[in-house]
Amino acid sequence: MLESSRFLPSETKMTDAYKIAILEGDAIGPEIVAQAVRVFSTVSARSEAEFELINAPFGAGAYFEHGKAFPDETKAICDGADAILKGPVGLSHEESKKIPVEEQAERGAILPLRARYNTFANFRPIFLSENMAHFSPLKPEVIEGGIDILLIRELVGGLYFGSKKRGVNEAGLRYVHETLEYDENQIRQVLEVAFDQARLRKKRLHNIHKSNVLMSSVFWNEVLDEVHQQYQDVEVVHLLVDAAATALCLNPGQFDVMVMENMFGDILSDQGGGILGSLGLMPSACIGPEKAYYEPSHGSAPDIAGKDIANPYSMIGSVAMMLEMSFSMQKEADAVWSAMRSVFEGGYSTADLSAAGDSIKIVSTIEFGDLVIKELDTLLA
Ligand code: IPM
Ligand code: MN
Numbered sequence: 001m002l003e004s005s006r007f008l009p010s011e012t013k014m015t016d017a018y019k020i021a022i023l024e025g026d027a028i029g030p031e032i033v034a035q036a037v038r039v040f041s042t043v044s045a046r047s048e049a050e051f052e053l054i055n056a057p058f059g060a061g062a063y064f065e066h067g068k069a070f071p072d073e074t075k076a077i078c079d080g081a082d083a084i085l086k087g088p089v090g091l092s093h094e095e096s097k098k099i100p101v102e103e104q105a106e107r108g109a110i111l112p113l114r115a116r117y118n119t120f121a122n123f124r125p126i127f128l129s130e131n132m133a134h135f136s137p138l139k140p141e142v143i144e145g146g147i148d149i150l151l152i153r154e155l156v157g158g159l160y161f162g163s164k165k166r167g168v169n170e171a172g173l174r175y176v177h178e179t180l181e182y183d184e185n186q187i188r189q190v191l192e193v194a195f196d197q198a199r200l201r202k203k204r205l206h207n208i209h210k211s212n213v214l215m216s217s218v219f220w221n222e223v224l225d226e227v228h229q230q231y232q233d234v235e236v237v238h239l240l241v242d243a244a245a246t247a248l249c250l251n252p253g254q255f256d257v258m259v260m261e262n263m264f265g266d267i268l269s270d271q272g273g274g275i276l277g278s279l280g281l282m283p284s285a286c287i288g289p290e291k292a293y294y295e296p297s298h299g300s301a302p303d304i305a306g307k308d309i310a311n312p313y314s315m316i317g318s319v320a321m322m323l324e325m326s327f328s329m330q331k332e333a334d335a336v337w338s339a340m341r342s343v344f345e346g347g348y349s350t351a352d353l354s355a356a357g358d359s360i361k362i363v364s365t366i367e368f369g370d371l372v373i374k375e376l377d378t379l380l381a
Helices: 029-045 060-066 072-080 105-116 130-135 184-200 215-231 241-250 262-276 313-325 330-345 351-356 365-380
Strands: 018-023 051-055 083-086 121-128 147-154 164-168 174-178 204-209 235-240 257-260 283-287 292-296
Touching (some): 018 072, 029 365, 060 105, 072 105, 121 130, 121 184, 130 330, 147 184, 147 262, 204 215, 204 262, 241 262, 257 262, 313 330, 313 365, 330 365
Parallel strands (some): 018 051, 018 083, 204 235
Antiparallel strands (some): 121 147, 121 283, 164 174, 283 292
């Protein structure tokens, strides 16, 4: 789906196994990771590649067991891995309150993971094949031919990582201060990734910003104009972030590659899951200069944990993205996508997508995995 060739530099492996750190995460995490892990054995049985999977604690469970959401042992395993597969982390609002704020899964695990490997480019494909178009809540005439957008979110800067403080001001009022900061290199590097992807696809890049209000967007757009000089074959379309939210609903077909600041990308990528019909259809890749990790765009859904009903598509799709982007295994990655799509196209669905029609057969997390693995095995035979 992402038409890049090898994305990250790494030595060609002939005999050694690729080392993959597996961070199962919390709530539905272990259930959907279990289905994703099955893909590695099928792919390795049907290709030259070998995978060594190393489990490591990460998230709320890690905090309760080891006192840290991102324990040192896990850091060492991730440091030594060729790529990282991460399940969703976090607990319900009530359960999270038992954990000190700085060790809660978001601040204590996810953001430090992103910062550690400087995974500045977050690829969030918003994709529905034509035959899966019925899963979308949008009218068929609005998404004729399905949906195929690549949202690229800056992931290690902006509002998430700017300086923050709380206090009491001179008037005696409690106040908060939270900043959106970027230097030009941080903006340039994610824009280059986005332009490269636009060049490989339809040569159209939507730049999403808020330059009518935010100085940070004015600066972002200045850097974009400079980077654009090197990509004159790519058309840039500027769109304010609020207008982009509307356009994603009314006419998603106008978008191909979109690029934006961290917080804008967090919000619009969830809207992407909305127009597909479920966040369970949103895998992602978080790419840094030397290391990448792969995760679903959604949370750990504690309300449905342990019921074997979660949709593992986003987790298995994250493995497909790893095969392609970290290991250049394009054929195998394509086969994983095809396997999942043919399961859906065969009339099966997980419960999150059940609104889609009466003829649909609802399958459990494990049954969906069984169907995908069977299909994948045939495709790679
Ligand atoms: C995401 C998630 C994370 C984010 C949270 C869990 C920290 O919502 O990956 O989109 O806000 O980036
Ligand atoms: Mn999010």
